Amino acid sequence: MKKTIIAGLLLLASAGLPCQAEILALTGTAVLYDPVGSSIGLPTPVTGEYDTEQARIEIDPWLFLGSYMNSQVELLNPGVHNHPEAGSITVGAGQLGGQIQTSWAVSNLTTYQVWDVIEYAGGMSFRAVDSDGDGVPGHAMITGPFPGFSLVYEFDVGESAPGVEVSLHVPGGTVQECNAIGGKEVSLSASASLKGGAELSSIDWVINGEAVGSGPSIQPFLALGSHAVQVTATTTGGHYDTATTTVNVRDTVRPDLAISFRDTRTGQAVTSVDGTGVSFIEVHLDASDVCDPAVAVLGVAKPVHAIVGGEVIKIQGKKQAVNLPTTAIEVSATATDASGNKQIDQSILPINQ
Numbered sequence: 001m002k003k004t005i006i007a008g009l010l011l012l013a014s015a016g017l018p019c020q021a022e023i024l025a026l027t028g029t030a031v032l033y034d035p036v037g038s039s040i041g042l043p044t045p046v047t048g049e050y051d052t053e054q055a056r057i058e059i060d061p062w063l064f065l066g067s068y069m070n071s072q073v074e075l076l077n078p079g080v081h082n083h084p085e086a087g088s089i090t091v092g093a094g095q096l097g098g099q100i101q102t103s104w105a106v107s108n109l110t111t112y113q114v115w116d117v118i119e120y121a122g123g124m125s126f127r128a129v130d131s132d133g134d135g136v137p138g139h140a141m142i143t144g145p146f147p148g149f150s151l152v153y154e155f156d157v158g159e160s161a162p163g164v165e166v167s168l169h170v171p172g173g174t175v176q177e178c179n180a181i182g183g184k185e186v187s188l189s190a191s192a193s194l195k196g197g198a199e200l201s202s203i204d205w206v207i208n209g210e211a212v213g214s215g216p217s218i219q220p221f222l223a224l225g226s227h228a229v230q231v232t233a234t235t236t237g238g239h240y241d242t243a244t245t246t247v248n249v250r251d252t253v254r255p256d257l258a259i260s261f262r263d264t265r266t267g268q269a270v271t272s273v274d275g276t277g278v279s280f281i282e283v284h285l286d287a288s289d290v291c292d293p294a295v296a297v298l299g300v301a302k303p304v305h306a307i308v309g310g311e312v313i314k315i316q317g318k319k320q321a322v323n324l325p326t327t328a329i330e331v332s333a334t335a336t337d338a339s340g341n342k343q344i345d346q347s348i349l350p351i352n353q
Contacts, residue, residue, distance in 0.1 A: 024050045028126070028155025030062055030069070035148035037136040040065075050157050057098065059153060067105040071153070073098040073113075085110040085143045089131055096126070100151065111151055112139040120196075123158025162196035166203070166233035168243040178251040178291040178339075183223040186247055190216055192233040199236045206230040222249045224291065224339065251339035255289035257297070259331050259347035272350040281349065287335035299333030304348065327351055 029043035041064075048059040057073035076097030082088045083099060089112040091097035096117055102109040114131035117124055128137045138150030169189045170176075178184050190203050204214045207229050212220050226248045234240040261270040264280040273279050287295040303326035314323035332346040 022052055024052065024157050026050050026057070026155045026157045027160065028153060030059070030064075030071075031152050032064070032146065033136050033138060033150045033152060035134075035136070035140065040149075046153065046155070048155070064104065069102055069104045071100055071102040071151075073100050073153070076112075081112070083110060083112070086112050086139075087142050089114065089139060091131075095129070097131075098153075100153075102151065104145075107145045109141060109144040109146065109151065111141045111144075113151070113153065114139070115154075118161065120161050121159075123156055123161060125156050125161040125163075126154060128152045128154050156196075160196040162198040162235065162237055163239045164195070164198055164200065164233045164235050164241050165193045166231060166241045166243050167191050167193075168229065168231050168245055170229075170245060170247060174245055175248045175250065177253065178224055178249055180221075181291060181293050183221055183291070184249050185219050185221045186249070188218050188220070188229060188231070188247075190231040190233065190243070192216075192241075194235070198239060201234045201236045203231060203233050206232075222247060224249050224251055251289075251291040251337065251341060253290070254341045254343040255287050255292065255295045255335045255337045257333060257335040257343040257345040258284075258286045259299070259333055259345050260284045260286065261347070261349050270349065272352055274352045276353060281329075283331055285331075285333045285335075287343070289335075289337040289341075291339065292337040294338075296336045297333055298336075299331055301329055301331045304328040304330045 026048045028046055030046045031043040032040045034040060044062050044064070046059055046062050048057060050057050055075040057075065059071040059073070061068040061070050076091050076099060078091045078093050078095060080088060080090050081097060081099065086099065089097060091114055094117070095114055097112060097114045100111050100113055112131065114129050115126040116129055117126060130137055131139045134140055136150050138152035140148050140150050167190065169191070171187045171189070176184055176186055188205065192200055192203060194200060202214055203216055205212050205218050207220060207227055212218065226246055228244065229247055230242060230244045232240055232242045262268065262282045262284060263270050264282050270281055273281065283301060285297045285299050287297045289295045305324050306327045328351055329349045330346065332344070335343045
């Protein structure tokens with residue numbers, strides 16, 4: 001314990017903080033990661049105290065899934081440390097570790113964490129590392145209600161470290177409906193939160209690996225499909241933070257389809273054929289779609305004979321011929337857009353004698 005206290009005091013002294021044993025305030029965030037690295041909810045702001053004499057950290061209670069979490073951290077010097085409920089951990093040179101005891105609801109959690117300690121004028125910053133090499137920040141728990149999950153605390157002691165946190169917003173959601181040929185103009189915005197006296201230098205956007213603009217908001221045209229969106233906020237001091245999301249532009253609306261008939265001699269619309277003369281009728285299959293300029297249309301025309309029952313139909317089986325007067329022409333068609341959405345329509349042109 002004495003070595004831990006001395007290490008903590010040396011860190012404080014080198015960071016420009018008072019080196020006598022005392023209790024220092026800390027501010028930071030807490031987040032629980034699942035085994036594949038997805039956070040359970042957003043990072044939660046936390047406060048607490050760093051007791052330099054006892055080499056302990058007390059995290060104030062914070063609300064998680066309806067119950068409060070209370071954590072006490074015993075700081076660990078570089079070396080290998082073991083605990084029957086937390087396993088083994090290695091704290092590297094220039095790092096500090098922590099054995100974390102947490103109560104939540106009716107459960108007790110024991111886990112480890114290792115931090116890179118970044119010193120700056122007036123304070124220190126504790127930044128989490130992947131101490132068990134599973135690709136997820138923190139150290140996976142092996143007991144308790146969240147096996148395989150990692151409880152991660154990051155915080156500043158003393159004055160806040162200069163830095164920036166950026167968040168990405170997609171008005172309308174990350175799944176959007178196509179509203180123009182081939183895609184949609186999507187609004188993207190970012191907000192940067194500065195701390196420790198940092199000044200914002202730039203906000204830069206990258207979509208699908210290509211730079212697309214800068215500033216707090218952009219409106220790129222995104223084609224149908226999925227797009228990887230990344231925004232990075234950078235301070236004048238070189239600190240930066242990045243946020244990412246995936247925007248999917250889809251087309252779920254059926255194309256419009258209309259069937260009409262026109263007299264080829266007059267060009268006028270025809271709703272029925274009257275009289276005994278010869279008529280030349282052109283069938284129009286008009287299909288359109290807001291996202292697809294070339295909707296595929298396939299139609300079929302067939303003669304129709306209206307019946308009410310009792311009619312006699314002459315069938316010549318040898319010639320495979322049927323004598324059936326035609327009283328109407330029935331046209332049916334299917335329009336299919338590039339996304340596979342289909343619209344079906346049908347129209348009948350009566351033939352009146």
